[in-house]
Amino acid sequence: MPPRQQPRRISRELALLGLSQIKSHGDKLEQTDLNELVLAAVRTLTAEIRETLESASGEVSRADERLLSSDTRATNVKSAQTMVREALELTQSAINRLAIVIDFPERLQLASQYEVRQYALELIGTVHRRQKEIEQTIGSALIDWQLSRLAKIDQDILRIAVSEMLFLDIPHKVAINEAIELAKRYSDEEGYRFVNGVLRRVTDQLAV
Incomplete structure (x- = not known):
């Protein structure tokens, strides 16, 4: 039998994927049920899958145009091979996202669903309520960079980790390790x- 899943780890995933979909606050947020959280997560992943496959399709089309060029040269063939390789990598990424969607129901069944819902909502609510303070903390740890220039998924991973550090009494080391696991996934x-790197600079600044 598969091992019991850690509720908070699943909560972090649902919060990460639901941040852009769930905008409600206060009582309305508390009324959000687990099915809504999962639906928000699936919608986010579905949009990412669609966008990734469209990018892969574009790379294949560009490669095809290069190969069918009337004046095919070695440089065209090489660039076409690069495009096909990138398309394959994008397709693999889409397949990985699809696997995550399929994986959700089983993982939820192997965790305490009440705990998953409660902590996911706590994370989403904290990130929305304390957004200014969270983003100021992240911004101070960015070197010659702006939060808005990061990939959206990386922005939200940082927001969740910093919200745990500042407002949810999660040990810094735990928050960083969980954020790294989310980023790897x-x-x-x-x-x-x-x-x-950013989160380690955040912890250094908070220790001062």
Whole structure:
């Protein structure tokens, strides 16, 4: 039998994927049920899958045009191969996202659904209510960069981690490790390394 899932880890995923979909506050947020959270997460992942597959399709079309060029040269063939490789990587990313969608129901069944819902809503509510303070903290840890320039998923991973550090009494090390796991699952290698670096600078600043 698969191991019991950690409710808070699933909560963080639902909060991450639901932040852009769930805008309600206060009592309205408290009335949000687990099905709404899952639906918001699935909608976010579906949009990402669609966008990724469209990008992959575009790369294949560009490669096809290069190969069918009347004056095919070695450089065209090489660039076409690069485009096809990028298309395959994008397609794999879409497949990974699809696997996450399929994985959700089982993972929820293997966790305390009450705890999952409660902590996911607490995270979403905290990020919305304390957005200014959270973003100021992140901004002070960014070196020659702006939060708005980061990929949306990386922005939200940072917001969730900092909200846990500042307002939810989560040990800094735990918040960082969980953020890295989210980044590995939903971002890329460059993204999770960047998230790690920013959060470690946040903890250094909070320790002063």
